[in-house]
Each structure stands twice: as C-alpha cells, then as structure tokens.
Amino acid sequence: MKIPALRIVLLGGGNLAYHLSKALSGLPGYPLVQIWTRSPKQARALGVRSNCAFTHRLHELDSRANLYILCVSDDSIGSLAGELTGFIPPDAAVIHTSGSKPSTLFKSLYNNYGVLYPLQTFSKQKKINFSGIPLFITASNRSTxxxxxxxxxxxxxxxRVIQDSARLKLHLAAVLVNNFTNYIYTLTDDYLQSQGLDLRSFYPLIEETLAKLKTMKPAQAQTGPARRHDKTVIDQHLSLLKKLKQEELQTIYRLFSTMIWKKYPLTGPPGRD
Ligand SMILES: NC(=O)c1ccc[n+]([C@@H]2O[C@H](COP(=O)([O-])OP(=O)(O)OC[C@H]3O[C@@H](n4cnc5c(N)ncnc54)[C@H](OP(=O)(O)O)[C@@H]3O)[C@@H](O)[C@H]2O)c1
Structure with missing residues (x-):
C-alpha cells in the first residue's frame, strides 16, 4: 500500500502534546506542519519550540494536512472533533491519543479515524525519549x-495494532502500575517529610523493585511482614501510623497487608525484607 507523505496538525498543548510535538518535529521530512491550542500564547510557544506554524483559531487550521491528532483532555475530544468538521478535508485521518476513549467517537464524523496511544506517563517538566515507548494504534480501515x-x-x-476494547484494558493496567504506585509514593513522601526523613534514601529500593520485576514474576518477588505473616510488626506499624494520624496510609497499609497475607498461606519459606 502506498503511503502518502505525512502532513500532521497537532491539536492540544498539554503534557502529551508538549512531548509529541517535539518528537514529531524531529522526524525526517518535517511532517508536523501546524500546532493548534485554544490559548494563543501556548500555541506560539509550542509552534516556536517545534519549528512549525501555529494558531489558536480553528478556521486557520492547515486544510492540506492528512492527519489531525486531537491530543486534548479526554472529555473534550468528542466536541473538538465535531467543531473541526468544517475546517479540515473530509478524507483526512482524525485520531486521538487517549487510552480510555474508543476510536468510534469519530465514527459519525469521519471515515478515516483512529487512535495512537502511547503507554507512558508524560509531564512537561520531565524529558522523555519516544523511541522506547510502546505505541498502540487502532484504525477504522487499512489505509488509516x-x-x-x-x-x-x-x-x-x-x-502494536489493537482494538478499542484491548486499549481500555491496557489503560486500566497503566492506572494500577503508574497512577496508584505514584500515589503511594506521594503519601510516603509526605509521611517521610513530616518525620524529617527523605524519599531519596528509598531510590535504590524502588529501583531494585523494578529490576526484580524484569527478571522474576512479581508474585515471587513479594517480601515483607504480611508475606511472612508477622503480626507483631504489622501491628507495630499500624499503631505508629495511628499515633502519627496518617489515616490514608493506615487504610492502605491495612488493606494491602490483609490481601498479601491471604495470597501467601504460610507453606513455603517466608520472604525477607
Ligand atoms: N499525560 C499522559 O501521561 C498521557 C499518556 C497517554 C495518553 N494521554 C492522553 O493524551 C491526551 C492529552 O492528555 P494530557 O495529559 O496532555 O492532558 P493535559 O496535560 O491535561 O492537557 C489537556 C489539553 O487539552 C486542552 N483542552 C482541554 N479542554 C479543551 C477543550 N474543551 N477544547 C480544546 N482544548 C481543550 C487543554 O487546553 P488548556 O491548556 O487551554 O486548558 C490542554 O492543552 C488525553 O486524551 C490523555 O488521555 C496522556
């Protein structure tokens, strides 16, 4: 199948658009032709940074592009897609980048539509290299x-090419491994700071947790008091959290300990932490 030269318009100026625009602007042939954001200041900043045209007006969108990437918050993808119809070529491909929204959001509006979902967490403050990020694509037809x-x-x-239903399952898992663990880091950081301690001392432990995950199943790597059914230590920790009025951590600690305890009946050798 002959693939036409890419001419891309990126719509959005948030965390992902910030990194995606930079990655697109570095591709051979300079396929990124324009950036749109609803704020004029942001459109200019991103356009200058990515060395492409920019606008904050939908009627100024480049109508010669063949791919429009809607990289805006999940809840605004549908309405923005509707607003675009008068300004872009009817045969252009229109896609979004969300893990949880279906590609069929575009079905009644466009023939060529899809999703490009990067399985990664993006923040403007943190540099990222796109080359190792798993990209999951979904498309309405072969040419798209x-x-x-x-x-x-x-x-x-x-x-990888996947269906909408599979992408939602991936997104759910991404929430578990990234958003939830990060929230535990946040609570732990707050707790450590309140006690004059430092999260940085835990970097080697956090890094080793990931390193083990790459060489063994997480279920085998589990260690700690709940894994060993060590009620004395669990009670000690819970009463310390109570004394320190760390209510959220108390809830999480109790829930996780109960679940780990149940998963590992005391038959094999206990894990050590
Ligand atoms: N960040 C990630 O880690 C990540 C990872 C994978 C996929 N995604 C997906 O990528 C998409 C963008 O996420 P993000 O993290 O970049 O979001 P974000 O940082 O919250 O930025 C959202 C962008 O959408 C714009 N926007 C919000 N409401 C709008 C509306 N009604 N009309 C037009 N523009 C509107 C915002 O404009 P203003 O700045 O003017 O408010 C901003 O440019 C989402 O679909 C998300 O699910 C994100």
Missing part, C-alpha cells in the same frame, strides 16, 4: 492503519 503504523514506527520501535 498503514498511515498510523508508518508514523508510529518512525517514533518508536514498539508498535
């Missing part, structure tokens, strides 16, 4: 899939 696959392979070595 070929176009998205062509683009995704230029950005990353990890590209």
């Amino acid at each position: 899939e070929a176009l998205l696959s062509h683009l995704a392979h230029q950005l990353s070595q990890e590209v």
